Amino acid sequence: MPAATLSRKNTRKNNRKSTRAKTATPARAAKASPASAPTVPAWHVAPDKTRAWKRLAALAKRGRAMDLRQAFAKDRSRGARFAVEALGIHLDYSKNLVDGDVVDALLALAKECGVAKHAKAMFAGEAINLTENRAVLHAALRAPKGSVMKVDGENVVPHVHAVLDRMAAFADAVRSGAWRGHTGKKITAVVNIGIGGSDLGPVMAYEALKDFTRRDIACRYVSNIDGEDFYEKTRDLDPETTLFVVSSKTFTTIETMTNAQTARAWTLAKLKNPAAVARHFVAVSTNAEEVAKFGIDTANMFGFWDWVGGRYSMDSAIGLSTMIAVGPAAFHELLAGFRDMDEHFRTAPAKKNLPYHLALVGIWNREFLGFDTVAVLPYCQYLHRFSAYLQQLDMESNGKRVQLDGAACRWQTAPVIWGEPGTNGQHAFYQMIHQGSSPVPCDFLAFAKPLHDVGTPATGMHHDILLANLFAQGEALAFGKTPAEVRAEGTPEWLVPHRTFPGNRPSNTLLCEKLSPRMLGRLIALYEHKVFVQGSIWRVNSFDQWGVELGKVLAKRIIPELSGAKAAKTGHDSSTDALIARYRAWRGR
Numbered sequence: 001m002p003a004a005t006l007s008r009k010n011t012r013k014n015n016r017k018s019t020r021a022k023t024a025t026p027a028r029a030a031k032a033s034p035a036s037a038p039t040v041p042a043w044h045v046a047p048d049k050t051r052a053w054k055r056l057a058a059l060a061k062r063g064r065a066m067d068l069r070q071a072f073a074k075d076r077s078r079g080a081r082f083a084v085e086a087l088g089i090h091l092d093y094s095k096n097l098v099d100g101d102v103v104d105a106l107l108a109l110a111k112e113c114g115v116a117k118h119a120k121a122m123f124a125g126e127a128i129n130l131t132e133n134r135a136v137l138h139a140a141l142r143a144p145k146g147s148v149m150k151v152d153g154e155n156v157v158p159h160v161h162a163v164l165d166r167m168a169a170f171a172d173a174v175r176s177g178a179w180r181g182h183t184g185k186k187i188t189a190v191v192n193i194g195i196g197g198s199d200l201g202p203v204m205a206y207e208a209l210k211d212f213t214r215r216d217i218a219c220r221y222v223s224n225i226d227g228e229d230f231y232e233k234t235r236d237l238d239p240e241t242t243l244f245v246v247s248s249k250t251f252t253t254i255e256t257m258t259n260a261q262t263a264r265a266w267t268l269a270k271l272k273n274p275a276a277v278a279r280h281f282v283a284v285s286t287n288a289e290e291v292a293k294f295g296i297d298t299a300n301m302f303g304f305w306d307w308v309g310g311r312y313s314m315d316s317a318i319g320l321s322t323m324i325a326v327g328p329a330a331f332h333e334l335l336a337g338f339r340d341m342d343e344h345f346r347t348a349p350a351k352k353n354l355p356y357h358l359a360l361v362g363i364w365n366r367e368f369l370g371f372d373t374v375a376v377l378p379y380c381q382y383l384h385r386f387s388a389y390l391q392q393l394d395m396e397s398n399g400k401r402v403q404l405d406g407a408a409c410r411w412q413t414a415p416v417i418w419g420e421p422g423t424n425g426q427h428a429f430y431q432m433i434h435q436g437s438s439p440v441p442c443d444f445l446a447f448a449k450p451l452h453d454v455g456t457p458a459t460g461m462h463h464d465i466l467l468a469n470l471f472a473q474g475e476a477l478a479f480g481k482t483p484a485e486v487r488a489e490g491t492p493e494w495l496v497p498h499r500t501f502p503g504n505r506p507s508n509t510l511l512c513e514k515l516s517p518r519m520l521g522r523l524i525a526l527y528e529h530k531v532f533v534q535g536s537i538w539r540v541n542s543f544d545q546w547g548v549e550l551g552k553v554l555a556k557r558i559i560p561e562l563s564g565a566k567a568a569k570t571g572h573d574s575s576t577d578a579l580i581a582r583y584r585a586w587r588g589r
């Protein structure tokens with residue numbers, strides 16, 4: 001028997017086994033939003049009703065007038081005082097406009113707002129996603145085998161590990177070549193089709209962990225409904241050696257479903273036989289029914305559960321492409337990193353707790369100092385998709401204007417998150433960060449030990465230059481350059497204002513030991529829990545996303561109006577109508 005047939009047979013056997021495993025672990029039935037408003041626990045106090053909030057409001061004037069040069073000169077230990085270190089991550093927040101009173105008041109705010117109680121409820125599997133009546137238990141995705149985390153009285157950890165084991169068997173089969181394409185060839189390209197949480201995490205992790213990936217299997221990510229994305233990502237691929245992972249929690253997302261249909265047509269155009277779909281398509285979803293309707297055998301489906309939010313799912317089966325890329329062992333290391341941070345968040349006192357500090361300084365900057373955006377600036381090329389990932393995590397979670405009980409928020413919520421890796425950003429938008437009219441709090445992020453220590457003392461050590469730049473940026477933002485210093489350099493008087501740096505611009509520096517799957521897991525979980533703490537204090541539901549619905553509904557209505565043979569009476573506003581007419585005219589319709 002040829003090797004390919006043999007291994008296909010084995011994999012089929014594996015799949016039969018894994019289907020049994022899947023059906024033995026029923027996903028919890030999706031719950032609907034409750035008919036009447038759920039009760040918000042009494043300990044979920046609105047922030048502006050706390051004493052700490054009033055104290056912070058009183059301290060804000062002092063914060064806005066704070067001079068970081070003086071603060072550092074007065075307190076030689078400031079850099080160490082306003083820093084927390086755990087799990088190989090050193091967070092220095094001393095270059096923010098905070099003093100001891102502010103930090104104490106922020107910690108008191110977290111306490112009065114019941115953050116610890118809220119976290120306890122989350123880890124206990126309570127339905128803290130109140131508008132959708134769902135538990136929020138992404139922490140169970142990285143719980144160790146044998147541990148217990150319950151949703152509705154059922155321990156979900158065995159289900160998580162059953163899926164992880166199936167993923168590992170599948171990833172190993174693809175990596176070893178045991179899983180073959182329809183014509184018996186080895187898979188050399190894995191294309192994840194997904195969007196939002198079913199794309200951003202996997203892409204970010206693939207890029208971040210590229211050094212840990214095999215180079216004989218390329219991973220690509222198709223997300224955009226723009227056909228150019230599919231076209232570009234597949235133009236040099238061969239259907240015979242390409243595996244599509246269709247990733248969608250709901251399996252109804254128009255972008256993903258359209259791309260998946262196109263991928264199927266692309267595959268069958270060469271392979272001709274519909275039976276090829278079973279060898280070239282697997283699905284990751286919570287929705288077995290839709291997966292089957294699409295034509296993917298549910299034996300080739302990797303499930304997860306409605307208690308995993310899309311933007312919190314990269315460590316679930318949504319990470320299948322990551323696992324294929326780095327291998328099951330490294331994927332488990334990634335999970336261990338998440339778990340390290342979960343434990344730290346759950347057990348470390350707030351005073352020494354990384355997510356608390358990152359979150360609280362963010363609230364201070366957002367609410368009390370009035371800064372609208374945060375730039376996340378990794379000085380690490382491998383993390384070049386990290387800010388894009390954080391945009392969804394942060395803004396889809398906390399970009400809300402009503403509280404859990406539907407009352408309007410009387411405070412600011414999520415800032416705009418943006419950023420690019422350093423040093424590239426320095427040559428693009430840092431001008432604005434240093435001298436623009438609106439200060440931008442920055443999270444600088446770097447690893448002390450490079451994965452590749454490129455360069456020599458003679459040619460220049462890349463990593464030392466990189467890190468020197470990072471440290472310099474924080475210094476320049478905090479301390480600026482006074483007019484007197486500019487003048488002292490002999491600058492003509494008319495040029496002095498142009499060359500002055502105001503300083504007192506806040507930044508955090510996250511210096512980590514070394515990038516690894518485990519460290520990446522820690523960092524992602526750090527930001528997940530930061531978002532949790534902020535959402536908890538802002539009293540919003542960080543786990544729904546109603547704000548994405550309206551546009552989706554309107555688009556569905558407009559699609560036939562664009563493609564129909566005859567222009568329909570659309571009845572939109574005059575602007576939308578004119579745009580549709582112009583589009584049709586330019587498309588010759």
Ligand code: F6P
Nearest residue numbers: 196197198248249250253310548
């Ligand atoms: O439209 C927003 C959203 O629902 C995100 O929350 C989610 O990550 C993304 O779409 C993709 O959803 P799905 O995984 O169900 O395709």
